[in-house]
Amino acid sequence: MGKKLSLDEYVLRVREINPAIKVLGTYVNSATKILHRCHCGREWNVAPSSILCSNAKSCRKCNDLSHDE
Numbered sequence: 674m675g676k677k678l679s680l681d682e683y684v685l686r687v688r689e690i691n692p693a694i695k696v697l698g699t700y701v702n703s704a705t706k707i708l709h710r711c712h713c714g715r716e717w718n719v720a721p722s723s724i725l726c727s728n729a730k731s732c733r734k735c736n737d738l739s740h741d742e
């Protein structure tokens with residue numbers, strides 16, 4: 674059985690995994706999209722599970738740009 678993640682725990686997890694991403698919204702559960710902000714200033718809604726499970730270090734826009742190399 675999975676431990677339910679609190680908002681504080683989620684913020685800490687994101688800080689460890691994706692330091693460039695700041696959590697702006699209020700954590701509801703892993704599947705409910707909330708607002709996040711990338712280091713580039715872009716704000717977007719994404720489900721916490723997508724942040725924690727992906728290797729994305731930033732928003733999709735920044736990821737697309739980094740694919741050029």
Ligand SMILES: [Zn+2]
Nearest residue numbers: 711713732735
């Ligand atoms: Zn970005």
